[in-house]
Amino acid sequence: MSVSSFISKRFFFSKSNWNIVNIISQTASFVLVIATCSFFIVLSVFSGLKDFGLNYSNAFDPDIKITHNKNKHFNVSNLPLVEITGLSGVNSLSQLVEEKVLLNSEDKNSYGVLKGVDKQYNSVVKIDSILVLGRWITQTLDDVVVSVTLAEDLSLGLFNYQGGLNVLVPSLGKSNSLLKSSFDSAFFMPTGVFQSADEVDQKNIFTSLSSARELLNLKDNAVSAVIIRSNEGVDGFDLSEKISSIVSDDFVIKTREELNETYYKMLKTEGVVLNLLMGLILVVAMFNTIGAVIIMIIEKQENIKTLYKIGATKQQVQNIFFKHGLLLSFSGGVLGLVLGCGVVYVQEEFGLIRLAGTSIPYPVSFDLKNFFLVTGWLLIVALVGSYLAALAAKKIKLER
DSSP: OOHHHHHHHHHHHSOOSSHHHHHHHHHHHHHHHHHHHHHHHHHHHHHHHHHHHHHHHTTTOOSEEEEESSOSSEEGGGSOHHHHHTSTTEEEEEEEEEEEEEEEETTEEEEEEEEEEOTTHHHHSOGGGTEEEEOOOOSSSOEEEEEHHHHHHTTOOTTOTTSOEEEEEEOTTOOOOSSOOOEEEEEEEEEEEEOOSOTTGGGEEEEEHHHHHHHHTOOTTEESEEEEEEOTTOOHHHHHHHHHTTSOTTEEEEEHHHHTHHHHHHHHHHHHHHHHHHHHHHHHHHHHHHHHHHHHHHHTHHHHHHHHHTTOOHHHHHHHHHHHHHHHHHHHHHHHHHHHHHHHHHHHHHOOSBOTTSSOBOOOOOOHHHHHHHHHHHHHHHHHHHHHHHGGGGGSOOOO
């Protein structure tokens, strides 16, 4: 152990003759505990809210979506589905048909987006997590699953055979008069209701792929898109590149982030701003440590003179207070980080704090990225702060 390390530890663990020095050092360490703990908790809450929001707002977005770059509907046989399914990162695949439709129930009208899905849809999209009432559609019956919003707007009831849902689409290829438009329509029975916070998703209605094709007068192989769920830990962009290499240029392949580009950019911007703000709070807290080290330098002038007389150099003296500042910073920072991890773990496991007016635990997420991010901020701020504080030793006139 070097002389500077030994002396800095003695200064750190022993009480100062000046009571004010002890108070300032303890205050500086306590402030760092609070700042670091708050930093980690806020980042964990942001991660939890982001995951919570994505779970509901983008519940119907697959990991990867393949569409045609020109046609609304295309022949699925033009896609090498066997090769796509055989890729190592692909977990499951589903076909769907999408079309904007008019909705009618008794004397109430609305509009929505009809989505005809096959039986593999549940394995690609986690629809079960937001289905709040009833059951999912079957592939043999003309039934639909609607949002809570549409069910309320149209006064729909589940399995109400006297008041189901009429879905209408313009009849293609038929002439329309000015007085009466020509529509194709089909009667569907609502069997389930889902909850979504996204206004766009609230307009979705789900039925079987065969029923949607029949209503839209599409051929058996016609689809609007092929959606894919990737395996855990697989990078969506890498998988997208692999799929692009085996399909023709007529198709567009987008990842979940590309499907919601604006939303993800907003989340990234908010994350950067949050990190900068919390980092700034940590920097302000570090000024307490700088002040504590400078007060320590003033209080230890006689000891420093003694060190000079026995042969210590200016660099060694500065190293003493630099290491003292690091000890002061890390003692508070590490304790705060451990405390923050404990708070996040308890909330994530037991959900002691709940969202106002609900039984839903306040969302937090224990993410190692946040842990290392806070550690990195603490390391940088501690090094810079301790170095700046140690420079104050140069301004004190010390006689050998």
